[in-house]
Amino acid sequence: MAVCFRCHRFGASAPSSVDHHRTLARKNKVWPASVPSLLAGHEAIRKWGFQMKSFNGYPLNVVSSQKEEPYADHSKAKEEQIDSTVSITVVGASGDLAKKKIFPALFALFYEDCLPKHFTVFGYARTQLTDEELRNMIGKTLTCRIDKRENCGDKMEQFLERCFYHSGQYGSEENFLELDRKLKDKEVGKSANRLFYLSIPPNIFVDVVRCASRTASSPTGWTRVIVEKPFGRDSQSSGELTRSLKQHLTEDQIFRIDHYLGKELVENLSVLRFSNLVFEPLWSRKFIRNVQLIFSEDFGTEGRGGYFDSYGIIRDIMQNHLLQILALFAMETPVSLDAEDIRNEKVKVLRSMRTLQLDDVVVGQYKGHTRAALFIDNARWDGVPFLMKAGKALHTRRAEIRVQFRHVPGNLYKRNFGTDLDKATNELVIRVQPDEAIYLKINNKIPGLGMRLDSSNLNLLYASRYPREIPDAYERLLLDAIEGERRLFIRSDELDAAWALFTPVLKELDDKRIAPELYPYGSRGPVGAHYLAAKYKVRWGDLISQYS
Ligand SMILES: NC(=O)C1=CN([C@@H]2O[C@H](COP(=O)(O)OP(=O)(O)OC[C@H]3O[C@@H](n4cnc5c(N)ncnc54)[C@H](OP(=O)(O)O)[C@@H]3O)[C@@H](O)[C@H]2O)C=CC1
Numbered sequence: 001m002a003v004c005f006r007c008h009r010f011g012a013s014a015p016s017s018v019d020h021h022r023t024l025a026r027k028n029k030v031w032p033a034s035v036p037s038l039l040a041g042h043e044a045i046r047k048w049g050f051q052m053k054s055f056n057g058y059p060l061n062v063v064s065s066q067k068e069e070p071y072a073d074h075s076k077a078k079e080e081q082i083d084s085t086v087s088i089t090v091v092g093a094s095g096d097l098a099k100k101k102i103f104p105a106l107f108a109l110f111y112e113d114c115l116p117k118h119f120t121v122f123g124y125a126r127t128q129l130t131d132e133e134l135r136n137m138i139g140k141t142l143t144c145r146i147d148k149r150e151n152c153g154d155k156m157e158q159f160l161e162r163c164f165y166h167s168g169q170y171g172s173e174e175n176f177l178e179l180d181r182k183l184k185d186k187e188v189g190k191s192a193n194r195l196f197y198l199s200i201p202p203n204i205f206v207d208v209v210r211c212a213s214r215t216a217s218s219p220t221g222w223t224r225v226i227v228e229k230p231f232g233r234d235s236q237s238s239g240e241l242t243r244s245l246k247q248h249l250t251e252d253q254i255f256r257i258d259h260y261l262g263k264e265l266v267e268n269l270s271v272l273r274f275s276n277l278v279f280e281p282l283w284s285r286k287f288i289r290n291v292q293l294i295f296s297e298d299f300g301t302e303g304r305g306g307y308f309d310s311y312g313i314i315r316d317i318m319q320n321h322l323l324q325i326l327a328l329f330a331m332e333t334p335v336s337l338d339a340e341d342i343r344n345e346k347v348k349v350l351r352s353m354r355t356l357q358l359d360d361v362v363v364g365q366y367k368g369h370t371r372a373a374l375f376i377d378n379a380r381w382d383g384v385p386f387l388m389k390a391g392k393a394l395h396t397r398r399a400e401i402r403v404q405f406r407h408v409p410g411n412l413y414k415r416n417f418g419t420d421l422d423k424a425t426n427e428l429v430i431r432v433q434p435d436e437a438i439y440l441k442i443n444n445k446i447p448g449l450g451m452r453l454d455s456s457n458l459n460l461l462y463a464s465r466y467p468r469e470i471p472d473a474y475e476r477l478l479l480d481a482i483e484g485e486r487r488l489f490i491r492s493d494e495l496d497a498a499w500a501l502f503t504p505v506l507k508e509l510d511d512k513r514i515a516p517e518l519y520p521y522g523s524r525g526p527v528g529a530h531y532l533a534a535k536y537k538v539r540w541g542d543l544i545s546q547y548s
């Protein structure tokens with residue numbers, strides 16, 4: 001029996017999404033006992049330019065405005081689910097992201113037996129390619145998991161046989177109609193489900209959505225669209241993009257991707273916090289002095305300079321990746337693990353945040369480096385600085401969350417630490433990448449007859465504890481989109497709240513033409529940033545820690 005890594009990971013009895021079990025059911029030709037009941041009430045009327053029937057959205061779409069009609073006959077639902085195809089069209093298939101991430105992630109899912117039995121992958125772009133040329137192009141980028149290489153070549157061949165290409169213009173309904181015909185040719189079963197991945201520059205998102213919705217949406221199943229960032233460049237343009245997309249799609253059909261939400265340690269944040277008694281009680285201003293969200297890359301904007309010059313590091317990393325992590329870190333306990341419950345809590349925390357002030361921003365430049373101090377004005381986090389720093393062309397590549405706890409009041413051992421109490425502060429580090437790890441800095445007696453203390457790490461290093469390769473973020477997110485799981489995608493009100501925090505300062509930086517502090521390639525970034533941290537009595541954990 002084929003079981004994909006996701007169910008392996010959760011264990012057979014743990015809750016998983018309905019669609020995923022349908023997928024497994026389809027593959028295994030069995031029907032898990034829990035699924036028929038979950039399928040009840042599940043034929044939704046969807047808007048995709050016109051009304052159509054679909055299976056997606058239940059029970060994950062709490063906010064869905066779509067009307068759900070119950071299935072009178074469960075066996076009918078079962079039959080239709082088994083008897084369907086999923087087509088994934090990568091729009092912008094000739095581009096960097098498609099080659100680097102999307103096709104390899106789809107292959108990894110296929111390799112792990114996570115894709116539905118009947119699936120096809122289509123590349124769409126203007127570049128003229130034959131199916132064979134697309135396969136050659138993709139073939140160069142596919143890899144098998146290091147820890148599971150058996151049948152790798154065969155699996156690649158089987159995957160590539162399911163890949164096809166259609167060349168067309170992004171604004172041509174006729175070209176999308178041609179795509180529709182090709183999709184239909186490959187679709188088997190009663191329902192055809194279609195996923196479009198917009199891996200293209202943002203100025204053509206709406207053209208593609210308009211054409212695809214009018215001529216290439218599925219008449220018999222669901223149609224979903226994954227949209228890549230950037231989602232606008234400020235509140236206004238983001239709002240316009242959302243409104244334009246919603247002329248052709250419902251919110252439930254739009255999957256706004258932030259690939260940081262698909263990273264293993266970001267997913268684990270809620271588990272760490274809500275399933276461990278030792279952390280949750282400490283998770284507030286009472287015990288936490290500051291939180292640091294750090295992103296750095298040891299390379300510049302190679303190959304993407306044009307995009308980056310226009311968007312900059314605040315829009316590229318802070319307003320999305322780091323802010324999303326912050327929201328997950330700081331949110332209240334959600335009512336459940338359902339997508340809408342989690343996203344509701346994230347929106348609340350974002351809306352409780354103070355708009356970023358120019359005084360709390362330091363901008364540096366080799367090719368973009370910014371540090372900022374943010375605050376959440378609610379009872380849990382009042383007065384706690386959340387410091388973000390993000391930059392390219394720095395001395396190291398890392399993404400991590402550092403939680404610095406308060407000093408121990410009336411510490412019996414304070415004389416043993418000398419004058420620098422910061423050195424004795426507990427610090428929890430969640431290292432998202434590279435070398436995924438969670439470690440907690442604690443004070444300990446150095447063994448011996450004297451009483452000397454030092455700082456040591458309780459260290460959960462993933463490579464030692466979990467030797468199997470960690471799936472790429474795009475794998476998790478693509479699978480979620482196929483299954484209709486929206487938890488890790490950005491809802492439009494989340495996006496509005498995120499832009500509201502950054503838009504005024506972005507405008508001020510532009511209007512006042514604030515000159516960035518220059519720093520050398522490969523350095524630790526602008527010196528001025530230390531003053532910003534000092535203003536809030538913070539020292540950057542990555543710069544002081546002996547284990548950093
Ligand atoms: N690359 C990355 O690492 C990341 C990318 N993203 C986002 O993903 C999306 C795709 O990124 P990426 O693959 O790097 O983008 P590319 O610049 O490589 O563009 C993808 C494809 O779109 C077409 N295209 C490019 N420019 C234009 C244009 N001006 N007008 C019409 N078509 C154009 C080209 O295909 P053709 O000429 O064949 O039609 C190109 O192959 C973007 O929105 C990007 O911001 C997000 C995170 C990371």
Ligand SMILES: O=C1O[C@H](COP(=O)(O)O)[C@@H](O)[C@H](O)[C@H]1O
Pocket residue numbers: 259297316399
């Ligand atoms: O979204 C983006 O992310 C990448 C970094 O992603 P990672 O998974 O390699 O950490 C960044 O390089 C790029 O500028 C940005 O657009």
